[in-house]
Amino acid sequence: MTALEFSLILLVSSLAAGLLGALSGLGGGVVIVPVLTILFHVDIHYAIGASLVSVIATSSGAAAAYVREGFSNIRVGMFLEIATTLGALLGAWLTTRVPTHSIGFVFGLVLLYSAYASLKQRNDALTQKPDPLALRLKLQGSFPSGQGSQQSYVAQRVPAGFGLMTVAGTLSGLLGIGSGAVKVIAMDQAMRLPFKVSTTTSNFMIGVTAAASAGLYLHSGYLAPALVMPVMLGVLLGSLIGSRLLVKAQVRTLKVVFALVIVALGIEMIVNSLRGML
Amino acid sequence: MNSPTVWNDHRIETWVGVFLRTGVMLAAAIVLTGGILYLAQDHGPRPDYSHFYAEPRQLTHFSGILHGVATFNAESIIMLGLLVLIATPVARVVMCIVGFLFERDRLYVAISSVVLAILLYSLFFHR
Numbered sequence: 001m002t003a004l005e006f007s008l009i010l011l012v013s014s015l016a017a018g019l020l021g022a023l024s025g026l027g028g029g030v031v032i033v034p035v036l037t038i039l040f041h042v043d044i045h046y047a048i049g050a051s052l053v054s055v056i057a058t059s060s061g062a063a064a065a066y067v068r069e070g071f072s073n074i075r076v077g078m079f080l081e082i083a084t085t086l087g088a089l090l091g092a093w094l095t096t097r098v099p100t101h102s103i104g105f106v107f108g109l110v111l112l113y114s115a116y117a118s119l120k121q122r123n124d125a126l127t128q129k130p131d132p133l134a135l136r137l138k139l140q141g142s143f144p145s146g147q148g149s150q151q152s153y154v155a156q157r158v159p160a161g162f163g164l165m166t167v168a169g170t171l172s173g174l175l176g177i178g179s180g181a182v183k184v185i186a187m188d189q190a191m192r193l194p195f196k197v198s199t200t201t202s203n204f205m206i207g208v209t210a211a212a213s214a215g216l217y218l219h220s221g222y223l224a225p226a227l228v229m230p231v232m233l234g235v236l237l238g239s240l241i242g243s244r245l246l247v248k249a250q251v252r253t254l255k256v257v258f259a260l261v262i263v264a265l266g267i268e269m270i271v272n273s274l275r276g277m278l
Numbered sequence: 279m280n281s282p283t284v285w286n287d288h289r290i291e292t293w294v295g296v297f298l299r300t301g302v303m304l305a306a307a308i309v310l311t312g313g314i315l316y317l318a319q320d321h322g323p324r325p326d327y328s329h330f331y332a333e334p335r336q337l338t339h340f341s342g343i344l345h346g347v348a349t350f351n352a353e354s355i356i357m358l359g360l361l362v363l364i365a366t367p368v369a370r371v372v373m374c375i376v377g378f379l380f381e382r383d384r385l386y387v388a389i390s391s392v393v394l395a396i397l398l399y400s401l402f403f404h405r
Contacts, residue, residue, distance in 0.1 A: 004317050006324035043330040053360055060366040061302040064295030067288075074291055078374060078390050085396040092400075100330075138385070204291075207298070207367035208393065214364045215400030219339070221332025225356035226325055229313040232360070236306060 003226065010230040013039070018058065018238020023245065024258035025199075026114050027206070028235040029055045029177035033107060034265040038272065042227065044100050044107075048176025049222030052210050054235035055178045059207030061236055062243060072200035073141045076155060076193065080165045081205055084183070085212035087169020092213035094174050096220055104273035107175050111266030114181045115259040130154035134191075143197060153194055161191035173213035178206035290377035297373065298366050305363035312355030319352065368397050 001009075014028075017035055021028035029051040036047035066072055095103065131154070134140065139155035155161065164186035172179040180202050187198035217223055336342035337357055346354025371394045378386040 001324045003321040003324050007313070007317060040327075042327040045330040046327045053363060056363055056367060057302055057306070060298040060363070060370075063298040063370075064292075067291040067295035070288060072291065074374065074377075075386060078371075078386060078393060081371075081393045082389065082396070085393055085400075089396065089400060138383075204370075208371060208397070211364050211367040212397055212400050215397070215402070218360075218364070218401075221334075221338050223337070223357065223360060224325075224327060224333055225312070225337060225353040225360075226316055226321075227327055228360060229309055229316070229356050232309060232363070233306060233313070236302070 007226070007230045010040070010227070011234045014054070014231045014234025015238040015241075018054070018235035018240075019242045019245075020238075020258060020261070021058070021235070022239040022242025023254055024118055024262070025180075025255075026118055026258070026262065027055060027178040027180050028058050028239055029175075030111060030114055030262065031265070032231060032235060033176060034111070034269055036231070037104065038265070038268055044103050045095065045220075045222050046224050046227055048095065048103070049217050049224065050176075050228045050231040052172075052176040052214055052217055053223065053228050054232045055172075055176070055210045056207050056214065057232055057236040058239045059178065059203055059210065061240060062203055063207070065243065066200045066203050069196075069200060071143045071194075071196040072204050073139075073193070073197055074204075075137070076139050076141070076187070076191075076197075077201045077205045079137055079139065080162065080183075080186070081208050083162045083165035084169035084172065084205060084209040087166040087171075088173035088209050088212035089216065091170040091173020091175070092216035092220075094170075095217075095222075098174075101273040101276055103174060104269050106171075108266045108268075108270035108273060110171060110175060110177070110179070110181075111262050111269060115262040115266065117181045117185065118255055118262075119259050129156075131156045131158050133158045139191075141197070143194065151194070153192075153197065155191040155193055157190050157192070161186045164190055169209050169212070172206075172209050173216075176213075176217075178210060180206055290374065294370050294373050298370055301362065301366035301369065305359045305366070308359030308362060309356050310359075312352050312357075312359060315350070315355060316352035364401070368394070368401070371397065 017031040018028040020031050032051045033047045036042040037044055134155040142150040142152040145151035168179045168182035183202040184198045187193045343354050343357045347358050375390045
């Protein structure tokens with residue numbers, strides 16, 4: 001296979017991964033790493049490097065669309081980014097220390113969990129007693145709710161949310177993914193923020209979190225230009241197309257199909273790691 | 279709660295969103311340029327990524343990358359595009375700091391500055 005053929009195949013595969021990532025709401029990173037390692041036998045360090053860069057592209061590229069909806073909370077995002085960026089530094093540092101197959105193993109587990117999380121029904125919890133810490137940190141806001149009225153909310157259980165965000169950041173740095181699934185759990189489940197606020201704020205946070213590990217990835221030599229090039233362009237294009245399609249698509253049916261794909265990839269990653277084939 | 283703050287936050291975010299998308303498109307254009315240049319040269323069989331050897335120093339440090347760009351090295355141009363891309367979220371945090379300064383929200387100027395410091399540490403502090 002020539003370099004040109006290899007690049008074109010990677011471009012098409014990455015486009016598909018970006019499309020799948022956008023339609024399933026899991027993000028391109030979760031799909032592209034298994035594709036690179038299992039299908040193309042790319043070492044996981046190069047794979048997470050290419051993936052992380054694609055994650056930044058997807059997050060920054062989609063930011064304008066999310067802002068237009070008016071749900072994201074800039075203060076909640078910024079406060080929690082302290083946790084995610086510190087976690088990301090830890091995760092990126094760990095990639096230089098832990099053996100390759102254990103990264104693959106953790107990756108497989110996160111895939112299985114992501115598939116489960118993407119299918120779980122969410123309910124917008126009613127506001128209970130607000131956390132005094134949340135009030136002091138101004139972790140509150142309002143969003144448009146249907147008939148022109150504003151629904152207000154205040155974050156709860158701030159320390160739990162902050163802790164979970166550190167975990168999300170560490171996974172992001174260790175696996176080269178956005179770990180949007182864990183970020184949404186932290187905001188949606190722990191801090192009881194409305195679901196729409198969680199998902200849109202999470203998108204904004206993913207890029208900043210990924211940038212924190214990107215520096216360490218760069219200096220550690222994980223960013224192979226000829227590999228990253230088709231992957232980043234493909235994932236970006238795929239996710240842009242995916243977010244356009246999302247408006248029209250039958251989300252529920254798609255999600256079930258994608259979850260099955262993710263489960264298959266997760267099992268494959270775990271099996272390959274245990275057999276020392278990653 | 280108080281609607282003027284919400285409106286201001288929303289305005290900051292709108293600028294930031296448009297800026298980020300522009301940054302990504304610029305980065306993608308640079309990466310594509312480097313990529314076309316790379317593929318136009320003959321590299322023989324596909325590169326093997328099945329074993330990890332860290333990329334050479336001229337592709338992992340800012341001065342090396344810029345030096346390579348000056349000599350039209352294809353891989354260095356791709357890396358320049360990636361640096362522009364990595365800079366977009368960093369610029370986003372800087373723009374938020376400016377926005378919070380306008381809102382006279384000292385607490386969030388401080389919080390955003392901590393995030394910026396962590397990002398700059400990752401980008402510039404290395405052995």
